[in-house]
Every structure is written in C-alpha cells, then in structure tokens.
Amino acid sequence: MIDTITSAFYRVMIYDDRWRMWLSGLELTLTVTFFALLVGLLAGLTLAIVRVTYDSSAKPNPLLIILNRFAKLYISAIRGIPMVVQLLVWALVILAASRNSFLIATLAFGFNSGAYVSEVFRAGIASIDKGQSEAGRSLGLSYAQTMLKIILPQAIKNCLPAFGNEFISLLKETSIAGMAAIADVTQVGNIIRGRTFDPAPLFFVAAIYLILVLFLEFLIRQMEKALNKSDRRTGKPIAKLKRKGLVRND
Amino acid sequence: MIKVIGLSKKFDDLEVLKGIDEEILQGEKVVIIGPSGSGKSTFLRCLNLMEFPTGGEILFEGENVAGYRKGKQLNAHRQRIGMVFQHFNLFPHLSVIENITLAPVMLKKSTKAEALRNAARLLDRIGLAEKAANYPATLSGGQKQRVAIVRALAMEPKVMLFDEPTSALDPEMVGEVLDLIGDLADEGMTMVLVTHEMGFAREVGSRILFMDEGKIVEQAEPTTFFTNPQSPRLQDFLAKVV
Numbered sequence: 001m002i003d004t005i006t007s008a009f010y011r012v013m014i015y016d017d018r019w020r021m022w023l024s025g026l027e028l029t030l031t032v033t034f035f036a037l038l039v040g041l042l043a044g045l046t047l048a049i050v051r052v053t054y055d056s057s058a059k060p061n062p063l064l065i066i067l068n069r070f071a072k073l074y075i076s077a078i079r080g081i082p083m084v085v086q087l088l089v090w091a092l093v094i095l096a097a098s099r100n101s102f103l104i105a106t107l108a109f110g111f112n113s114g115a116y117v118s119e120v121f122r123a124g125i126a127s128i129d130k131g132q133s134e135a136g137r138s139l140g141l142s143y144a145q146t147m148l149k150i151i152l153p154q155a156i157k158n159c160l161p162a163f164g165n166e167f168i169s170l171l172k173e174t175s176i177a178g179m180a181a182i183a184d185v186t187q188v189g190n191i192i193r194g195r196t197f198d199p200a201p202l203f204f205v206a207a208i209y210l211i212l213v214l215f216l217e218f219l220i221r222q223m224e225k226a227l228n229k230s231d232r233r234t235g236k237p238i239a240k241l242k243r244k245g246l247v248r249n250d
Numbered sequence: 251m252i253k254v255i256g257l258s259k260k261f262d263d264l265e266v267l268k269g270i271d272e273e274i275l276q277g278e279k280v281v282i283i284g285p286s287g288s289g290k291s292t293f294l295r296c297l298n299l300m301e302f303p304t305g306g307e308i309l310f311e312g313e314n315v316a317g318y319r320k321g322k323q324l325n326a327h328r329q330r331i332g333m334v335f336q337h338f339n340l341f342p343h344l345s346v347i348e349n350i351t352l353a354p355v356m357l358k359k360s361t362k363a364e365a366l367r368n369a370a371r372l373l374d375r376i377g378l379a380e381k382a383a384n385y386p387a388t389l390s391g392g393q394k395q396r397v398a399i400v401r402a403l404a405m406e407p408k409v410m411l412f413d414e415p416t417s418a419l420d421p422e423m424v425g426e427v428l429d430l431i432g433d434l435a436d437e438g439m440t441m442v443l444v445t446h447e448m449g450f451a452r453e454v455g456s457r458i459l460f461m462d463e464g465k466i467v468e469q470a471e472p473t474t475f476f477t478n479p480q481s482p483r484l485q486d487f488l489a490k491v492v
Contacts, residue, residue, distance in 0.1 A: 058302075135339035135398075138300060139353035139405055140329030142321075149352060153343050229385075 008200040018192055025188030026208065032105045032184065033171045039110025040170065044117025047071045049147070051118070052125050071118070078115035084176050086112055091180040105177045113170050120166060124159030125151055157227040164220035168213050175209070185209070251276045251409065251440055252297060257306035257316070259292055266292045268464035269306065274409075279435045280442045281455035281472075285487060289464040290444045294411050297442065298331040299324060311408075329357060332402030336414040338394040340386040340401070347373065347382040350401045359405065372400040376430060392423030396430050403434075410434065412443040428454075448492055452476055460484045 013019045054060050054068035078086070090108040091101070098104060128151050136146035156163075178187035189205035252274040259267040266289045274280050282290040295301040297308065299318055308316040310327065318324045341349050350369035354360045360368065373379045376396045378389075386394055395415060402410060412431065416424045428450050435441060435454045445451055451458055451472065458475040460468045460483075468481045476492070479485045 129337075129339075131335060131337050131339035132341065134300060135333075135335065135341070136353075137325075138298060138328055138331075138333040138335075139402070140325045140357055141353060142325055145356055149356065150341055154341075157343070 008198075008203075011196050011198075012192060012201050012204055016195075021183075021188045021192065022185070022204070022208075025183055025185040028102070028177070028182055029171070029174055029184040029186075029212075032102065032109060032174050032177060032182070035106040036109035036113055036170060036174070037167060039106060040113030040117045040166075043111055043114025044121055047075065047114060047118035048121035048125060051122055053143075075115045075118060078112055083109075083112055083173055084179060087176060087180050101180050101182045104180050105174070105182050108180070109170060109174055109177075112173075113166060116166050116169075117163070120159045120162045121155065123162070124155035127158045128154050160220065160224050160227060164216070167220070168216055171212060171216065172209060251278075251311060253307075253309040254297075255307040255309070257293070257296060257303055257308065259289075259296060259301060260304045266464055267296070267303075270464075270466060272459070272466060274440065274442060277438050277440055279440075279454055279456045280459060281451040281457070282442065282444045282459045282461055283446070283448070283451060283487075284459075284461035284467075288461040290461045291413055293461065294413055294442060294444050297409075297411060298328050298333055300328075300333070325357075329359075329405055330408045332405060332407035332410045334395070334399050334402055334410065334412045334415045336417050338386075338391070338398045338418070340389075340394055340398055342386050345383050345385055346378065346389070346397055349386065349397060350404045353401070354404050357405075365404070369400075369404060372403060373397075376400055390423060391419045392426045395419065395423075395427045399427075399430055399434075408440065410439055410441040412441065412445070414444050414446065416445065416447060446491070448476070460487065462487075 013022065050064070050067045050071045054064050057064065060068070081089075087105070087108045090104050095104050095107070132150055132154065133146050136150045137143070141149070174184060175186040177184045178190065183191070185208050186205055189201040193199065193201040254270055254272045254274075257267055257270040257272075258265065268289075270293060282293065284290050292301055296303050299315065302319065303316045306316060307314050310330075315323075315327045318327055340346075341352065344352060347366065347369050350372060351362070351365040354365045354368070355362050359365075370379065370382065373382055376399075378393060378397065381389060381393065381397075386397070389397065399410075399415075415431065416427050419427060424447070428447065431441075431443070432450075432454050443451075443455070452475075453472075455472050457469060458472055459466050460475075460479075460481075462483050468479065468484050469475070470478075476488065479488055
C-alpha cells in the first residue's frame with residue numbers, strides 16, 4: 001500500500017521535475033480564480049445596484065431603464081448558457097484575436113460569476129429592513145450615502161455564506177480552463193496522466209481541489225467572525241473613545 | 251414654521267390624505283391622534299418628504315418644499331427635520347456613538363472630533379454615556395429609542411417628528427422615552443407627534459389634532475379636546491381609548 005503511494009508520488013511529482021508543472025498549474029488556477037473573483041464582485045455589485053435602484057425608484061429615468069433591461073438580459077444569458085460554451089465564445093469569438101489565454105479565462109469566469117454574485121447581493125440588499133434606509137434618508141443622507149454606509153455593510157454580512165458558496169464554485173469551475181489552452185491544475189493532471197498511463201494524477205488533482213476548498217472554507221469562517229462583531233457587546237472603538245475621555249471606565 | 255395647504259396623498263387608487271390645511275408654529279407641540287388608517291403617519295411622513303405628496307403645498311419657513319423629489323433640495327430639507335420611528339431603526343452594524351455621528355460627519359455638518367464630542371454630550375444627557383461603544387443589539391428597547399432620538403438631535407433639526415415612538419416598547423420602558431420627549435418639549439423644540447399615549451398627549455401637547463379618513467376632523471388645545479369633544483367621531487374615539 002505504502003509502496004504503491006510512494007511510487008505513484010514519485011511518478012506524478014518527482015520524476016522529470018513534474019512538481020514544477022503542478023506548481024505552475026496551481027498558480028494559474030489560483031490567479032484565474034482570484035482575478036475572476038474580483039471581476040465577478042465588481043460586475044455583480046454593479047448589476048445588483050442597477051436592479052435594486054430600478055426596483056426602488058418610483059419613476060426611473062430612461063438610462064436606468066436601459067441599464068436594468070441590460071442587467072436582466074445579461075443575468076438570463078449567463079445563467080442559461082453552459083460555462084464551457086461561454087469560455088469557448090470568449091476564446092473563439094469575443095477575444096479571438098488575443099493570445100492571452102489568462103485574460104480570456106479571467107474575463108469568461110469573472111463575467112459568469114458576476115451574474116450569480118449579483119443575485120446574491122440583490123438578495124442581501126433585499127434582506128435589510130426598509131426602516132434602515134428610511135432612517136438614513138430621514139437624516140438627510142443621499143441614496144448613495146445610505147446605500148454605501150448603511151445598507152451595503154449589513155447586506156454583505158448577510159450574504160457572506162452564499163457568497164462563500166459562489167467563491168468555491170468558481171474555483172472548481174476553473175477546472176475547465178484547459179478548454180481555452182490554459183494549463184491549470186486539472187490540465188496539468190491530464191498532461192501528466194498522458195505520460196504515466198495510469199489514473200494516479202487524477203487523485204492528486206482531486207486532493208489539490210479538496211485542500212484548496214477546505215482552506216477557503218476556513219477563510220470564509222474567519223471573515224464571518226470578523227463581520228459578526230456587531231453581535232458582540234462592544235466594538236473596537238471603545239479604547240479610542242476612553243483615551244479621548246468620551247467614555248467612562250466601568 | 252410649517253404651513254400645509256390642501257395636502258393630498260394617494261397610493262395608487264387609495265386616497266390617504268384628502269386635503270389637509272394646517273399650520274404648525276415655532277415651538278408648538280402638535281399631537282396627532284386618530285384610528286389606524288386615518289392617515290396620521292402619512293401626514294407626518296409628508297412633512298419631511300419621506301412620502302411624496304400628490305397634491306397641495308408644504309411651506310417650510312415660507313419655502314414650498316412639496317415638489318422636491320431628489321438630490322440636494324430633498325436631502326437639505328430632510329436635514330432640518332429630525333424623525334423618530336416606531337421601530338427605532340438604529341444602524342445595527344454601528345456602535346451607539348457611530349450611529350449618532352454618522353450623519354453629521356458624512357454631511358459635513360461638523361468635523362469628526364466635534365461630532366464625537368457632541369455625541370458624547372448627548373449620550374451623557376440621556377444617561378447612556380457608558381454605552382457609547384456598544385452595539386444597538388445590546389440595548390433595551392427604551393435605550394434604543396432614546397439613542398434614536400439623540401441621533402436625530404445630532405443634526406440640530408428645527409423640527410422633530412415622532413411616529414408612534416413608544417408603540418413598540420415594553421410598557422415599563424415607555425416612561426423613559428416619554429420623559430426625554432417631554433424634556434425636549436420643555437426646551438422649546440417644535441415637534442409633531444403621532445401617538446396613542448393619551449395621557450402624554452394631554453400633558454405635553456400644545457394642540458391636539460384628531461384625524462379620520464384622511465382629514466383633520468377636529469382640533470383643540472388639550473383640555474378642551476379631551477373634556478369637550480365636538481364631533482361624534484371624536485366622542486366615539488375617545489370613549490374607546492380613554
């Protein structure tokens with residue numbers, strides 16, 4: 001048993017310096033996921049704000065109507081077309097002239113994720129009691145200020161679990177990046193499998209994703225803890241306030 | 251200070267306010283009572299344009315604000331009117347003192363340091379200085395509402411609107427909130443208050459309005475209002491609630 005594992009490890013990792021290929025595959029998987037996540041967050045937040053603003057305004061202006069229609073169409077299209085097909089459309093049509101497969105993958109996965117993230121954000125914003133925005137607006141804050149300082153901080157906290165889900169899906173979805181000629185972890189596994197003529201590299205691929213996801217889950221838990229600070233008795237500012245003499249020592 | 255002329259408000263086909271004419275003078279404490287659905291909250295919320303009127307005029311110090319819909323004018327109008335809600339609506343992700351300083355700092359009414367000092371002074375006044383760094387979740391209902399009141403005061407409004415400020419409170423906490431509102435009244439703050447606390451209305455109000463079906467049916471100073479109601483609707487209402 002041990003012998004089988006060590007010999008597999010030797011063939012898959014050590015021989016011919018194959019660990020270098022794994023490392024570069026891992027780097028690609030992580031960077032594509034990371035930048036796609038940023039693109040997705042930005043696109044998702046923008047789409048969500050367009051839709052929420054449209055839904056909450058009694059008489060939306062023409063630009064907002066157009067933006068809202070576009071957002072709805074975009075979300076339907078992304079959700080209705082398989083990711084592999086989207087990736088190929090990016091690679092063979094939209095960015096056919098580009099040889100930068102990293103860029104292609106980042107945009108394809110990012111804009112895909114954006115559609116899902118926008119729905120997560122939208123649900124998060126909708127979960128905040130109407131009284132919150134009323135309180136903000138009654139103080140004289142603008143719609144944007146209320147959104148930024150009052151609604152979004154609470155909404156983001158509420159959608160963190162759903163958002164963690166999306167993050168994990170995104171990481172795993174990048175495993176089809178090979179279709180766009182990107183040597184990510186999965187693709188490296190395939191290449192090495194073609195040389196070892198056995199399924200051992202597949203187990204390594206599986207193990208790598210599993211470990212990455214476990215790590216992500218850990219990160220998300222830490223973020224949830226950090227954002228749950230308002231459930232605790234007092235916040236950080238107390239020390240600062242005491243120094244200024246604004247709060248009594250109890 | 252606020253003059254309302256022919257104010258009406260429709261929600262789709264439902265006419266909630268049917269032509270209100272009223273003038274609120276500087277320093278007055280106007281209490282609005284009436285059955286639910288009579289339009290008293292809507293009237294209150296029209297004054298700071300939380301609801302947009304569908305007809306009539308609202309003259310605030312002579313300036314007709316009824317048509318303000320967005321941007322600077324609207325926000326500037328709301329800044330001079332403080333509002334207190336039934337459900338407090340404190341910001342749960344901010345500490346007590348941040349709740350109070352958020353608006354003055356964001357709207358550049360004062361520097362951060364000034365706002366903090368002012369907030370600390372306000373908290374001291376309501377006896378919650380030691381709660382400055384707490385989050386709202388840790389406060390009792392009465393404490394929350396008192397913080398909500400000073401949050402509105404931090405913007406130094408010219409008028410305070412109270413929309414059933416004690417309706418969501420446990421009975422033993424009603425007193426502390428009413429005491430604070432009463433203190434503000436004594437200091438000369440102009441206020442409009444929707445409430446079901448008849449005793450308090452009588453004690454604090456300088457004038458009481460009775461609303462029913464979108465209209466002000468009757469009004470008088472408190473003693474006359476409660477001892478000598480004229481319209482059958484008000485007599486009927488008082489018989490049920492007092």
